[in-house]
Amino acid sequence: MVTETISNEVVVTPTRIMQTGFAFWSSKVLLSAVNLQLFTLLAQGSKTAEAIKSELKLQERGLTDFLDALVAMNFLHREGNGASAKYCNTLESDAFLDKNKSCYLGGMLEMANNRLYPFWNNLEEALQTGQPQNEVKNGNKPIFETLYEDENKLKEFVAAMGGIQTPNFIAFARQFNFADYDTHCDIGGAGADLSIQIAKHHPSMHSISWDLPQVAPIATRNIEQHEVQDRIAVQSGSFFTDEFPKADVITMGNILHDWNLEQKKMLIQKAYNALPKGGAFVVIENVIDDERKENAFGLLMSLNMLIETRGGFDYTAADFISWTKEAGFAHVDIMHLAGPASALIAYK
Structure with missing residues (x-):
């Protein structure tokens, strides 16, 4: 060599x-x-x-x-x-990677193979045009509209997201101090995976898993499978048109990065409005380090948002602190979870 x-x-x-x-x-x-x-x-x-x-x-x-x-x-x-x-x-x-085990992470890898692998071949075009390179490129509907219209694709997507996030959700449920809180709402709750982990680790907490109506049957089945239906309610709504349910703790797992800056700020403001004083707004993401030099996975995930969405991007803790301060939050804590992921916790 x-x-x-x-x-x-x-x-x-x-x-x-x-x-x-x-x-x-x-x-x-x-x-x-x-x-x-x-x-x-x-x-x-x-x-x-x-x-x-x-x-x-x-x-x-x-x-x-x-x-x-x-x-x-x-x-x-x-x-x-x-x-x-x-x-x-x-x-x-x-x-x-055994599909029969509950900790199977291959769902995300299946999606990476079946969808993302060919789309990433067009990264140069995405960088030159700033436009998504997925189904939208050929005149089809945006990814989320497509997924929510096809029950099988939606199941695959929810399973993939739940599988890859499970270590982060478990870490958050174990590390976050829920002692001063009684209620929790997971915005974009998908298969209710985060709510399930919180229910398992904190029996006194009552949660709402909140997402579009098409996801409700999937979430309900998962909740019943884990036998925590007495502490988790499935509710439906759109975070673009509806106000968030009131709760002491509001979470978003890999939700905020899907949207552009204006939409991010709108979601943060809705979370602020739904929380009581002292309440906590938590985002779980592959948070990019403030110097933008270390969390390569977070930066690559942001490029994936370029491939997949019209305006989504990942962000640093400093970015999040600025946005939440603008919305009225008092301060932000940072909690490292699994691998490149962290929880950013804004307190009202």
Whole structure:
């Protein structure tokens, strides 16, 4: 590999450039494995390449390269060599990529493979035009209108969002001090996943999961499955046309970043109006660090909003503090959750 010595102590190589430039290779291998339900199959037990080929209806050519690439990427283990070698899940892939487990995160990866992967091919055009590159580009309806009109797509989307947010929702439910509060409302509550975690960790809290009417059956089923229907109510409304339900704590999980600045400020103001004095407004997002140098995932998520929406973008804590101060909030706390996500908590 070409190297250039800058001084006696610093050597510059193109290794990271090449790894990043070809990262789509490894990404597509993982996404394809999820879409093929390989990890769900191997959750049943280790299997040979021949058995995998038969059960997933694959071709022999490329199969061992595919499986061994997943071994090299530490998503599979391989026992032995050659035709008798057996493949099995790693602890990580078994925990989070088996579709039959409640902590399955593959829903978001399925959506990344089926929707986002081709759209991101047009990032240059998005940067040049400032316009979304998803279904809207071809004259179709915006993503949320499309999703809410198709029951199967809506179920897939809600499951994907709930799966990827579960670690953050659990962390928030454990860390936030609910001692001074009795009621909670999750705006854009989708499958009620955040309300469910709060109910599980704080039996005295009563929650409302609030979203459009099409989501209500999904939320109701999830709530009943977790047996917390005595503490969570499902209510319907639109945060563009309706006022928010009154509550001591109002939350939004990956909601605020979907909208432009004017809409963000409108949602923040509605939250302020619905809270009592001392109430808390919480957003859970991949908050970009104030220097915009460290949270690469938050910045990439903001680019995803460029691809997916007409005006959405992710933001820093400093941005949020400015907007909430303008709305009348007194101060903001920052709580780190899981991975690149944080909770920003504005107090009235």
